[in-house]
Amino acid sequence: MLEVLLDAPSELHGWAIMKAATRSGPTVYQVLERLTEIGWVSARWEAQHPDPGKPRRRFYRLTPVALPAARALVDERRPQAKPAPRLRPSLGGDL
Amino acid sequence: MTGWVLATLGGFILGALVNEFSDLCPWLARGVVRWAACRWTSDSTLALSYAEEWVAVIDARPGKLLKLFTGPAGGRGGFAILYRDTSQNAVRAHVSETLQALSHPIQVYGSPIALSVSCGLAFAHRLGDFAELYQSADSALLQARRQGKPLVTFGRDVYGAGFEEPGPVMA
Numbered sequence: 001m002l003e004v005l006l007d008a009p010s011e012l013h014g015w016a017i018m019k020a021a022t023r024s025g026p027t028v029y030q031v032l033e034r035l036t037e038i039g040w041v042s043a044r045w046e047a048q049h050p051d052p053g054k055p056r057r058r059f060y061r062l063t064p065v066a067l068p069a070a071r072a073l074v075d076e077r078r079p080q081a082k083p084a085p086r087l088r089p090s091l092g093g094d095l
Numbered sequence: 096m097t098g099w100v101l102a103t104l105g106g107f108i109l110g111a112l113v114n115e116f117s118d119l120c121p122w123l124a125r126g127v128v129r130w131a132a133c134r135w136t137s138d139s140t141l142a143l144s145y146a147e148e149w150v151a152v153i154d155a156r157p158g159k160l161l162k163l164f165t166g167p168a169g170g171r172g173g174f175a176i177l178y179r180d181t182s183q184n185a186v187r188a189h190v191s192e193t194l195q196a197l198s199h200p201i202q203v204y205g206s207p208i209a210l211s212v213s214c215g216l217a218f219a220h221r222l223g224d225f226a227e228l229y230q231s232a233d234s235a236l237l238q239a240r241r242q243g244k245p246l247v248t249f250g251r252d253v254y255g256a257g258f259e260e261p262g263p264v265m266a
Contacts, residue, residue: 014149055147
């Protein structure tokens, strides 16, 4: 989820986060609650949905304070790329 | 001839029913998430806010039939959706606070000793087989200890749908 919020070009609403993180609603909202509690995420309601008649959405974004720590955490947890296989000279071969 | 008429009529009725149901799904989904928001938190203001937000989430989901399953999707089955057992959360919060208080270093002959406490909890919604309940709490404790830091972990509900949610006690 942190990765999703970090990679987002701007703020994201709940459905966009669920879709990008491929996590279910409860998981996403529990994490958002915790991140909001510790001040890593800020939320705001949009004044009005761009499409008339649609319910307004709530947008989330990482706070500037959280950015360095979030990036460090994501980098730490991101699976390391496997080193390229070392080429060994063939012994013998066609001499 | 009668068979052909019945098949046509049956197809028409079935189509109408499916169409009606698919129109009904978004409305049902909105009702479900509003209900779920009330179960999510005991704070009525926050519940209203979540209800409004989740209605927007449902609305953003494309399709009609799928809206009904957006909340539940990937959840712990059925309409558990955005549902959270507030009583479990209340207990967990209470136990977490207690463990946090316990986890402050204590002075023994002038030397600080830090305690690390893990806790496994299990819920039973009705009285029944206590051995099973103890077993569930025991496995939750084992899971909490395996995490390597003080945790409050719920075991699988003995009589419920099953719920496991580790929550960190210490930052």
